[in-house]
Amino acid sequence: MRCIKSWPEADRPRERLLAQGPEPLSDAELLALIVRNGNASTGATAVDQARSLITRFGDLRTLAAATTAELCQLSGIGPAKAAEIQAMFELARRFACSEIKPGTRLTSSQEVFAHFHERLRNRKKEVFISLLLDSKNRLMREIQVSEGSLNASIVHPREVFAPVIRESAAAVLFVHNHPSGDPEPSQEDIELTKRLREAGQLMGVRVLDHIIVGNGCYLSFCDKGLFT
Secondary structure (H helix, E strand, O other): OOOOOOHHHHHHHHHHHHHHHOOOHHHHHHHHHOOOOOEEEEEOOOHHHHHHHHHOOOOOOHOOOOOOHHHOOOOOHHHHHHHHHEEEEEEEEHHHHHOOOOOOOOOHHHHHHHHHHHHHOOOOOEEEEEEEEEOOEEEEEEEEEEEEEOOOOOHHHHHHHHHHHHHOOOEEEEEEEOOOOOOOHHHHHHHHHHHHHHHHHHHEEEEEEEEEEOOOOEEEEOOOOOOO
């Protein structure tokens, strides 16, 4: 195998990054710095390995959603390398999120979408999250209520409102994702939201919105007038 160390320094990804910054490097070259080692059995360099990963999954976004088992299907990628790749993408997702800290006052559905989009857009299961708010719509706490199957999330009002009552929240806002990428609400979404609003009214808790996160887009029940 002709390893990267045998390349001219001007061609090596690490040396190029140190000299020129990360911008000139290709996706494969940047990924190679995470992969680090090639595949001795095939003679592939780290850059070759990175190119194979991108080719196999089609693009970086699909690669970012790959499971450990899927990554390890590629020769030369074991659990350790798979973990490093997944850690890199998770850090990127967290960096991309517009952080909502406790005490932050939520004023729009766009603000909530900006926080949850990168976290939820590539999830393969539906995740249902409650945002507990005080009387001035300031965030008290974020709670993941459930993680459902590929197509549906099973949510019961009892599970949703138990922490709301325990934390003495004045209001609550719901967020969940659609793995399909289409944020249009299903009939199940509409019926669930109706049940949760009714439960909130009985307990004196304001249900402010239900936001469905898709791929690059979202739907707000409140903005769409579905709370009338």
